[in-house]
Amino acid sequence: MFQLVHRVSGALQRFREGMKTLGVLDAIRMHPDAFRPLFCHEPSPLTADVLERSAVGRNKRRPEECVVAFWRDYLLDVEEQEGPLQLGGILAFTTGANDIPPLGFSPLPSVVFLHELPLRQGRHLPPANTCINCLRLPVLKKFEDFKETMDFALKNTQGFGQE
Incomplete structure:
Protein backbone atom coordinates (compact mmCIF):
# COMPACT_ATOMS: atom_id res chain seq x y z
CA MET A 1 0.00 0.00 0.00
CA PHE A 2 2.80 2.40 0.88
CA GLN A 3 4.78 1.73 -2.34
CA LEU A 4 1.81 2.06 -4.68
CA VAL A 5 -0.34 4.72 -3.05
CA HIS A 6 1.18 6.74 -0.22
CA ARG A 7 4.69 7.15 -1.66
CA VAL A 8 3.49 8.66 -4.95
CA SER A 9 0.36 10.43 -3.76
CA GLY A 10 2.15 13.78 -3.33
CA ALA A 11 3.52 13.71 -6.88
CA LEU A 12 0.14 12.74 -8.30
CA GLN A 13 -1.57 15.53 -6.36
CA ARG A 14 0.88 18.12 -7.77
CA PHE A 35 -6.71 11.93 -24.49
CA ARG A 36 -6.05 8.19 -24.12
CA PRO A 37 -3.28 8.07 -26.82
CA LEU A 38 -1.39 10.80 -24.94
CA PHE A 39 -1.28 8.89 -21.67
CA CYS A 40 -1.58 5.20 -22.64
CA HIS A 41 0.63 3.34 -25.08
CA GLU A 42 -1.24 1.28 -27.66
CA PRO A 43 1.01 -0.93 -29.77
CA SER A 44 0.38 -0.78 -33.49
CA PRO A 45 -0.79 -4.03 -35.07
CA LEU A 46 1.91 -6.26 -36.47
CA THR A 47 1.51 -6.75 -40.23
CA ALA A 48 3.45 -8.44 -42.99
CA ASP A 49 4.42 -5.04 -44.36
CA VAL A 50 5.97 -4.06 -41.03
CA LEU A 51 8.00 -7.25 -40.88
CA GLU A 52 9.07 -6.95 -44.51
CA ARG A 53 10.27 -3.39 -43.96
CA SER A 54 12.25 -4.49 -40.92
CA ALA A 55 14.19 -6.96 -43.07
CA VAL A 56 15.12 -4.39 -45.72
CA GLY A 57 18.77 -3.49 -45.56
CA ARG A 58 20.02 -6.83 -44.34
CA ASN A 59 23.02 -7.93 -46.35
CA LYS A 60 21.88 -11.56 -46.29
CA ARG A 61 18.36 -10.99 -47.59
CA ARG A 62 19.05 -11.50 -51.32
CA PRO A 63 20.77 -14.91 -50.93
CA GLU A 64 18.04 -15.98 -48.50
CA GLU A 65 15.35 -15.11 -51.05
CA CYS A 66 17.15 -17.31 -53.59
CA VAL A 67 17.22 -20.19 -51.08
CA VAL A 68 13.48 -19.77 -50.43
CA ALA A 69 12.90 -20.14 -54.18
CA PHE A 70 15.17 -23.21 -54.22
CA TRP A 71 13.25 -24.65 -51.25
CA ARG A 72 9.88 -24.18 -52.97
CA ASP A 73 11.17 -25.76 -56.18
CA TYR A 74 12.67 -28.63 -54.20
CA LEU A 75 9.38 -29.32 -52.43
CA LEU A 76 7.54 -29.34 -55.77
CA ASP A 77 10.11 -31.76 -57.20
CA VAL A 78 9.74 -34.10 -54.22
CA GLU A 79 5.95 -33.92 -54.39
CA GLU A 80 5.96 -34.93 -58.07
CA GLN A 81 8.43 -37.82 -57.88
CA GLU A 82 7.72 -41.35 -56.80
CA GLY A 83 10.44 -42.97 -54.77
CA PRO A 84 12.18 -43.14 -51.40
CA LEU A 85 12.08 -39.40 -50.76
CA GLN A 86 8.62 -38.01 -50.07
CA LEU A 87 7.18 -34.97 -48.33
CA GLY A 88 6.56 -37.11 -45.22
CA GLY A 89 10.30 -37.80 -45.08
CA ILE A 90 11.08 -34.09 -45.11
CA LEU A 91 8.50 -33.52 -42.36
CA ALA A 92 10.00 -36.36 -40.32
CA PHE A 93 13.51 -34.96 -40.79
CA THR A 94 12.37 -31.54 -39.54
CA THR A 95 9.87 -32.46 -36.82
CA GLY A 96 10.24 -36.17 -36.07
CA ALA A 97 6.65 -36.83 -37.25
CA ASN A 98 5.76 -38.44 -40.58
CA ASP A 99 2.30 -36.85 -40.65
CA ILE A 100 0.79 -33.65 -39.36
CA PRO A 101 -0.65 -34.34 -35.88
CA PRO A 102 -4.43 -33.83 -35.43
CA LEU A 103 -3.85 -30.74 -33.28
CA GLY A 104 -1.03 -29.42 -35.47
CA PHE A 105 2.50 -28.63 -34.41
CA SER A 106 3.58 -26.59 -31.44
CA ARG A 120 34.32 -29.94 -45.49
CA GLN A 121 34.59 -28.37 -48.90
CA GLY A 122 31.51 -29.20 -50.96
CA ARG A 123 29.38 -30.43 -48.01
CA HIS A 124 26.94 -27.99 -46.52
CA LEU A 125 24.34 -30.29 -44.98
CA PRO A 126 21.07 -28.96 -43.57
CA PRO A 127 20.66 -29.68 -39.85
CA ALA A 128 17.24 -29.90 -38.21
CA ASN A 129 16.17 -29.36 -34.62
CA THR A 130 13.15 -31.58 -33.98
CA CYS A 131 12.61 -30.10 -30.51
CA ILE A 132 11.63 -26.74 -32.00
CA ASN A 133 10.58 -28.04 -35.45
CA CYS A 134 13.23 -26.00 -37.23
CA LEU A 135 15.11 -26.80 -40.43
CA ARG A 136 18.28 -24.86 -41.29
CA LEU A 137 18.65 -24.54 -45.05
CA PRO A 138 22.12 -24.10 -46.52
CA VAL A 139 22.65 -20.89 -48.46
CA LEU A 140 23.93 -22.07 -51.83
CA LYS A 141 24.15 -20.28 -55.15
CA LYS A 142 22.90 -23.00 -57.53
CA LEU A 154 17.33 -36.53 -46.25
CA LYS A 155 18.12 -39.93 -47.75
CA ASN A 156 20.93 -40.68 -45.28
CA THR A 157 19.23 -40.07 -41.94
CA GLN A 158 17.94 -42.68 -39.51
CA GLY A 159 14.72 -40.84 -38.57
CA PHE A 160 14.46 -41.98 -34.93
CA GLY A 161 14.65 -45.63 -35.98
CA GLN A 162 11.45 -45.48 -38.02
CA GLU A 163 11.07 -47.35 -41.30
Whole structure:
Protein backbone atom coordinates (compact mmCIF):
# COMPACT_ATOMS: atom_id res chain seq x y z
CA MET A 1 0.00 0.00 0.00
CA PHE A 2 2.80 2.40 0.88
CA GLN A 3 4.78 1.73 -2.34
CA LEU A 4 1.81 2.06 -4.68
CA VAL A 5 -0.34 4.72 -3.05
CA HIS A 6 1.18 6.74 -0.22
CA ARG A 7 4.69 7.15 -1.66
CA VAL A 8 3.49 8.66 -4.95
CA SER A 9 0.36 10.43 -3.76
CA GLY A 10 2.15 13.78 -3.33
CA ALA A 11 3.52 13.71 -6.88
CA LEU A 12 0.14 12.74 -8.30
CA GLN A 13 -1.57 15.53 -6.36
CA ARG A 14 0.88 18.12 -7.77
CA PHE A 15 0.36 16.71 -11.29
CA ARG A 16 -3.43 16.99 -10.86
CA GLU A 17 -3.14 20.62 -9.65
CA GLY A 18 -0.95 21.46 -12.63
CA MET A 19 -3.49 19.96 -15.03
CA LYS A 20 -6.28 22.02 -13.41
CA THR A 21 -4.38 25.27 -14.04
CA LEU A 22 -5.25 25.48 -17.72
CA GLY A 23 -8.46 23.45 -17.56
CA VAL A 24 -6.82 20.36 -19.03
CA LEU A 25 -8.01 18.08 -16.23
CA ASP A 26 -11.66 19.04 -16.89
CA ALA A 27 -11.18 18.38 -20.62
CA ILE A 28 -9.65 14.98 -19.87
CA ARG A 29 -12.59 14.10 -17.62
CA MET A 30 -15.11 15.16 -20.29
CA HIS A 31 -13.34 13.41 -23.24
CA PRO A 32 -11.20 10.58 -21.84
CA ASP A 33 -11.04 8.65 -25.13
CA ALA A 34 -9.61 11.67 -26.98
CA PHE A 35 -6.71 11.93 -24.49
CA ARG A 36 -6.05 8.19 -24.12
CA PRO A 37 -3.28 8.07 -26.82
CA LEU A 38 -1.39 10.80 -24.94
CA PHE A 39 -1.28 8.89 -21.67
CA CYS A 40 -1.58 5.20 -22.64
CA HIS A 41 0.63 3.34 -25.08
CA GLU A 42 -1.24 1.28 -27.66
CA PRO A 43 1.01 -0.93 -29.77
CA SER A 44 0.38 -0.78 -33.49
CA PRO A 45 -0.79 -4.03 -35.07
CA LEU A 46 1.91 -6.26 -36.47
CA THR A 47 1.51 -6.75 -40.23
CA ALA A 48 3.45 -8.44 -42.99
CA ASP A 49 4.42 -5.04 -44.36
CA VAL A 50 5.97 -4.06 -41.03
CA LEU A 51 8.00 -7.25 -40.88
CA GLU A 52 9.07 -6.95 -44.51
CA ARG A 53 10.27 -3.39 -43.96
CA SER A 54 12.25 -4.49 -40.92
CA ALA A 55 14.19 -6.96 -43.07
CA VAL A 56 15.12 -4.39 -45.72
CA GLY A 57 18.77 -3.49 -45.56
CA ARG A 58 20.02 -6.83 -44.34
CA ASN A 59 23.02 -7.93 -46.35
CA LYS A 60 21.88 -11.56 -46.29
CA ARG A 61 18.36 -10.99 -47.59
CA ARG A 62 19.05 -11.50 -51.32
CA PRO A 63 20.77 -14.91 -50.93
CA GLU A 64 18.04 -15.98 -48.50
CA GLU A 65 15.35 -15.11 -51.05
CA CYS A 66 17.15 -17.31 -53.59
CA VAL A 67 17.22 -20.19 -51.08
CA VAL A 68 13.48 -19.77 -50.43
CA ALA A 69 12.90 -20.14 -54.18
CA PHE A 70 15.17 -23.21 -54.22
CA TRP A 71 13.25 -24.65 -51.25
CA ARG A 72 9.88 -24.18 -52.97
CA ASP A 73 11.17 -25.76 -56.18
CA TYR A 74 12.67 -28.63 -54.20
CA LEU A 75 9.38 -29.32 -52.43
CA LEU A 76 7.54 -29.34 -55.77
CA ASP A 77 10.11 -31.76 -57.20
CA VAL A 78 9.74 -34.10 -54.22
CA GLU A 79 5.95 -33.92 -54.39
CA GLU A 80 5.96 -34.93 -58.07
CA GLN A 81 8.43 -37.82 -57.88
CA GLU A 82 7.72 -41.35 -56.80
CA GLY A 83 10.44 -42.97 -54.77
CA PRO A 84 12.18 -43.14 -51.40
CA LEU A 85 12.08 -39.40 -50.76
CA GLN A 86 8.62 -38.01 -50.07
CA LEU A 87 7.18 -34.97 -48.33
CA GLY A 88 6.56 -37.11 -45.22
CA GLY A 89 10.30 -37.80 -45.08
CA ILE A 90 11.08 -34.09 -45.11
CA LEU A 91 8.50 -33.52 -42.36
CA ALA A 92 10.00 -36.36 -40.32
CA PHE A 93 13.51 -34.96 -40.79
CA THR A 94 12.37 -31.54 -39.54
CA THR A 95 9.87 -32.46 -36.82
CA GLY A 96 10.24 -36.17 -36.07
CA ALA A 97 6.65 -36.83 -37.25
CA ASN A 98 5.76 -38.44 -40.58
CA ASP A 99 2.30 -36.85 -40.65
CA ILE A 100 0.79 -33.65 -39.36
CA PRO A 101 -0.65 -34.34 -35.88
CA PRO A 102 -4.43 -33.83 -35.43
CA LEU A 103 -3.85 -30.74 -33.28
CA GLY A 104 -1.03 -29.42 -35.47
CA PHE A 105 2.50 -28.63 -34.41
CA SER A 106 3.58 -26.59 -31.44
CA PRO A 107 5.75 -24.75 -32.22
CA LEU A 108 4.98 -24.46 -35.90
CA PRO A 109 7.69 -25.78 -38.23
CA SER A 110 10.07 -23.06 -39.35
CA VAL A 111 13.00 -22.56 -41.67
CA VAL A 112 16.15 -20.58 -40.93
CA PHE A 113 19.23 -20.07 -43.05
CA LEU A 114 22.63 -21.63 -42.58
CA HIS A 115 25.21 -19.01 -43.57
CA GLU A 116 28.21 -20.62 -41.89
CA LEU A 117 30.92 -22.20 -44.00
CA PRO A 118 30.77 -25.98 -44.47
CA LEU A 119 32.97 -28.25 -42.38
CA ARG A 120 34.32 -29.94 -45.49
CA GLN A 121 34.59 -28.37 -48.90
CA GLY A 122 31.51 -29.20 -50.96
CA ARG A 123 29.38 -30.43 -48.01
CA HIS A 124 26.94 -27.99 -46.52
CA LEU A 125 24.34 -30.29 -44.98
CA PRO A 126 21.07 -28.96 -43.57
CA PRO A 127 20.66 -29.68 -39.85
CA ALA A 128 17.24 -29.90 -38.21
CA ASN A 129 16.17 -29.36 -34.62
CA THR A 130 13.15 -31.58 -33.98
CA CYS A 131 12.61 -30.10 -30.51
CA ILE A 132 11.63 -26.74 -32.00
CA ASN A 133 10.58 -28.04 -35.45
CA CYS A 134 13.23 -26.00 -37.23
CA LEU A 135 15.11 -26.80 -40.43
CA ARG A 136 18.28 -24.86 -41.29
CA LEU A 137 18.65 -24.54 -45.05
CA PRO A 138 22.12 -24.10 -46.52
CA VAL A 139 22.65 -20.89 -48.46
CA LEU A 140 23.93 -22.07 -51.83
CA LYS A 141 24.15 -20.28 -55.15
CA LYS A 142 22.90 -23.00 -57.53
CA PHE A 143 19.72 -25.05 -57.36
CA GLU A 144 21.56 -28.21 -58.44
CA ASP A 145 23.90 -27.92 -55.43
CA PHE A 146 20.95 -27.23 -53.13
CA LYS A 147 19.00 -30.23 -54.46
CA GLU A 148 22.00 -32.56 -54.21
CA THR A 149 22.72 -31.46 -50.64
CA MET A 150 19.10 -31.80 -49.52
CA ASP A 151 18.74 -35.22 -51.19
CA PHE A 152 21.92 -36.49 -49.55
CA ALA A 153 20.91 -35.26 -46.09
CA LEU A 154 17.33 -36.53 -46.25
CA LYS A 155 18.12 -39.93 -47.75
CA ASN A 156 20.93 -40.68 -45.28
CA THR A 157 19.23 -40.07 -41.94
CA GLN A 158 17.94 -42.68 -39.51
CA GLY A 159 14.72 -40.84 -38.57
CA PHE A 160 14.46 -41.98 -34.93
CA GLY A 161 14.65 -45.63 -35.98
CA GLN A 162 11.45 -45.48 -38.02
CA GLU A 163 11.07 -47.35 -41.30
